[in-house]
Amino acid sequence: MAFLDHLQIKHPIIQAPMAGVTTPEFVAASAEAGILGSIGAGYLSAEATRQAIRDARKLTDKPFAVNLFVPEEVEMDQELFREAYVALQPIGKKLGMPFWKVALSESGFNEQVDVIIEEGIPVCSFTFGLPSEAVVLKLKQRNIFLIGTATSVEEAVLAEKRGMDAVVVQGKEAGGHRGSFIAEDMIPLEILVSEAVTKVTLPIIAAGGIANKQHMNDMLEKGAQAVQLGTALLATEESGAHPLYKEAVLDAEEGCTVVTKAFSGKSARGIHNQFITMMANTRVAPYPIQNDLTKKIRSEAAVQGRPEFMSLWAGENVHETVSGSVSQIVEAFK
Secondary structure, eight states: OOHHHHHTOSSSEEEOOOTTTOOHHHHHHHHHTTSBEEEEOTTOOHHHHHHHHHHHHTTOSSOEEEEEEOOOOOOOOHHHHHHHHHHHHHHHHHTTOSSOOOOOOOOOHHHHHHHHHHTTOSEEEEESSOOOHHHHHHHHTTTOEEEEEESSHHHHHHHHHHTOSEEEEEOTTOOEEOOOSSSOOOOOHHHHHHHHHHHOOSOEEEESSOOSHHHHHHHHHTTOSEEEESHHHHTBTTOOSOHHHHHHHHHOOTTOEEEESTTTSSOEEEEOOHHHHHTTTSOOOOTTHHHHHHHHHHHHHHHHTOGGGSOOBOOTTGGGOOOBOHHHHHHHHO
């Protein structure tokens, strides 16, 4: 079966599963536009994942994917936790909260896997690593199509060995978190796709900095079966991004993005702002602890309308992003 037929989509495009942005409305609009919609369930509980799935199904009868974050074992270093919290205090004070409670998150990964099976989701993708062989077998027994994420050829090869049905190869240009799970590779997408197609037999989905039809066609010509769009869809009407986030994306200038660990403890590309400047050369806790530490700051900044303290994830070609509906953006790629 052809790759697009397997995913039941008209166009070789996957909507990036941007956690926190992929509302049911956004996912449904993507599915209705003929691309693969994806719920970014990385930060959701199992029940919230189930609710998001059911809400999306009220809006579309077309299939869509769910993306999960593969959990990582991180030891709590109390001294580092204290130093990272202290480093954030100046930003907290600017938002009128010199101190705030920090609730440490727990992964609901295994319960989310069960929800995906129970809800009959046809496609499941993974970021920050590969699921165990037992989880792969469990999902494969239900004929669920599995997509891994890799930032190097080595990671793509491991995705194939683990039993993924396709792999997203994420170039250095990509916005948001790096999907790295072996090393912090920063390889240009063009090189990554060209090398990956010679090393794996899996369908390759190119991701990172794809902002227009020409970018997409270049990747398809290099052997990718599809592309994944994130930043290009961020400012759409259906996107769940905060209005100030959309505004920052639409106002962005070329060269405005940087890669930082300051918000979450994991490398991520976003629009440079005051938060990143103030956190330069400070102690940062590992993911997901740093993410938990900054969660209240980010949410309060959004409430107060202070984008200078929000995480404005975006790819290198964010300056090419335009507004419109999801269907209008997809139409421009056809």
